[in-house]
Amino acid sequence: MTEVLLRGRLLTFHDEPMGGEASADAFTYIEDGGLLLRDGTIAAMDEFSALRAGEGRNLEVIDHRPHLIMPGFIDAHIHFPQMQVVGSYAGALLEWLNRYTFVEEQKFSNQGHPERIASAFFDELIRHGTTTAAAYCSVHKASVQAFFAESHRRNTRMVAGKVMMDRNAPPGLLDTAQSGYDDSKALIAEWHGKGRQHYAITPRFAPTSTPEQLEMSGALASEHPDLHIQTHLCENTAEIAFVAELFPWSRDYTHVYEHYGLLGPKTLLGHCIHLTDAEIRAIAESRSVAVFCPTSNLFIGSGLFDLARLRASEPSVRNAIATDIGGGTSYSMLRTLDEGYKILNIQGQRYHPLRSFYQATLGNARALSLEDLIGSLKVGAEADCIVLDAGATPAMRLRMETVETLVEELFLLQTMGDDRSIVEVYVAGRPAKSTL
């Protein structure tokens, strides 16, 4: 049995704190808390003194005071093969894809490259406090093998899949409807449910798949209804016009995915910026998830995600937040929350820091339908947690002198914080950052 008692200020969410600190039932905060990690799960969460006394044994205590302990961050949309694309000087989406991304992703057919990038990728996630991600691999089976092998080795809970794309990209990046299906099938058999790994059916987006491939993707989805599906939707206006040309029969972009049976409660739709009311309704009714990728949307100039509009629909649209590396510009969910705040603020939408930290943890776990396992510090949850320091830099320490409340501290963390604010990361109960 491996067991350790963490001491620090504990914060975890039970629900979305729509009213900020007035939503006291939505979160638990313990000033001098104890978090007991046993065999990879959270065995107890309480006042430190109560746990220390109640356990009555020689527990190993790791004292993280005065830092904040929270569930690990969850990134709902990221591209593992794009580590060397970040910061490419392109204009809008289609130029960015053709000029940089589709060139870079071809390197994943080179011997040793997927393994090298997978190792760097997991180092970077851990460094930034991200313990779970929904990731796109490249079209090459080897990229998925490398990704899951690395994740399995590190015992991280990950969602990932082989991108399927059979048109409108360089030949070196294309599969076929049949090979995309066969490769996905083999990878599902090998990796889905192995340790903490989840397979996601991953047609890149409508412009790079033929109708035959989308049909095969739908077949995979109906043969494996428990799998996630991830793709992109309505990121950019030129992309939307291209989809209308490629699928002239479809009412709109969303209808293409709907037609092939790709919407549903485990479907993650990256971006969802330029949507009609009918599309919002279709997404909401299917219980699919709209994934907000703020740094990417600003960097590629795609547009402003309208959270209030999505949430105001009846039923409301489920949502998540993500980095979208390499269109996104930071691996940090703190940087991502900061840019998300700005995008909403410029549209007149206030976004309370308690809501943003909820979103990066339990909110994203719910979006991935994994809230029973991750995203909180509740007893029985997997022990993926992070230790945050709001005074990680001289400028932050100076600003912290005037911070009086938890909410102010959280807002400072998201406004000025990055990987330097992540003091430690526990993956299934084991320290993962200090051992990098």
Ligand SMILES: [Zn+2]
């Ligand atoms: Zn993306």
